[in-house]
Amino acid sequence: MSWYETSVEVDLGERSYPIWIGREAEAGVLETASKLISENRKCGFVLDAGFAAQQAEFVSKLESLGPVLKLPAGETTKSLQELGSIFDFLAANTFDRSSFIFAVGGGVIGDLGGFGAASYLRGIDFYQVPTTLLSMVDSSVGGKTGINISAGKNLVGAFWQPQGVFSSTGFLTTLPERDFNSGMAEVIKHGMLNDRALFEQLESLDVLHAEHAELPGIIRRNCEIKAAVVNADEKEQASSGGRALLNLGHTFGHAVENAAGYGEYMHGEAIGLGLVMAAELSLRLGNISEDDVNRVIALVGRYSLPTRCVEPMSVAALMDAMRRDKKVHRGTLRFVGMKSIGQAYTIPEVAPDLVSEILVKYGAVE
Ligand SMILES: NC(=O)c1ccc[n+]([C@@H]2O[C@H](COP(=O)([O-])OP(=O)(O)OC[C@H]3O[C@@H](n4cnc5c(N)ncnc54)[C@H](O)[C@@H]3O)[C@@H](O)[C@H]2O)c1
Incomplete structure (x- = not known):
């Protein structure tokens, strides 16, 4: 049985990518990361700590696959400082141009993790794993990534399309x-x-x-x-x-x-x-x-x-x-x-x- 129920292709020429949706679409994250790792490509997981606290079983599976960085929940995480912590995490794990980031969380982690992917080594590939309804229907589509600065929200960022999006509605059972x-x-x-x-x-x-x-x-x-x-x-x-x-x-x-x-x-x-x-x-x-x-x-x-x-x-x-x-x-x-x-x-x-x-x-x- 396939791990997704339905999918959409975002048609952007060379930067086209699929969105897979289903109750258990997180199985696709594990399958995709395992396959990449078997091809000697590193995979790192940037996680929302609030999500991680609620979904420990899935998080432990990610931890068995590659390095995990948990960042605090909340809008203030979309900051220069936390962007820096993503760069440090990637560098400490010797990620190179062939490596992948999986951004696992709501719009905050999608925007921040996506911008980290857009700028580390001038751009590496990433997957979005949205875990809130807003991020499934909105922020994971369209390629806008970025952070907030003191002058305002979303003022620094890049257009950077993911390789794919895994929307597991099963995650939403723990969403307030x-x-x-x-x-x-x-x-x-x-x-x-x-x-x-x-x-x-x-x-x-x-x-x-x-x-x-x-x-x-x-x-x-x-x-x-x-x-x-x-x-x-x-x-x-x-x-x-x-x-x-x-x-x-x-x-x-x-x-x-x-x-x-x-x-x-x-x-x-x-x-x-x-x-x-x-x-x-x-x-x-x-x-x-x-x-x-x-x-x-x-x-x-x-x-x-x-x-x-x-x-x-x-x-x-x-x-x-x-x-x-x-x-x-x-x-x-x-x-x-x-x-x-x-x-x-x-x-x-x-x-x-x-x-x-x-x-x-x-x-x-x-
Ligand atoms: N890039 C875009 O096109 C775009 C579009 C719309 C919004 N956004 C951005 O999205 C952000 C808002 O996203 P959001 O509403 O997803 O908020 P969020 O990322 O802050 O997540 C909301 C809360 O839900 C918790 N959480 C996430 N998944 C969970 C789960 N499955 N179970 C339990 N708790 C969970 C998080 O810990 C957090 O406390 C804003 O920064 C906004 O600027 C971006």
């Missing part, structure tokens, strides 16, 4: 529910931006969870959607549409995250609220109906994601945060809206007064 739901914000976003059928499928299902029979197929569909968008605009250079569409809900969401103080909302929670606000913006611009907005609110709320500001936040603080966002282009606030559920577009310019009205409607105070 709040993290799972946070990943659902990106799943809902993908339906809103590109796939009405996915959105309607989510509406028709009970609440999804790690062991839900439909989860591998839903992860595959999300990877297909993100891969198609990335494929058309790998380095985010399209003047409209393209990779920027993946920012649906993110101009509002990042502002909420930032104005509330990082840590108050999980990223996906802020994006959930951002999706509601982006739907409202689409209504105000005459594209979708009030009923559509209510459908978005119902789906976001079903995953316990906020549909209003949890604590009152000031409009001024939110507007300031938006102006500092890297999506501001030549002084103009840039948003992504929907023409209809399942069809997103980049809005060239939005009047600040309209943005303020929407913020107030969803709980911000003037």
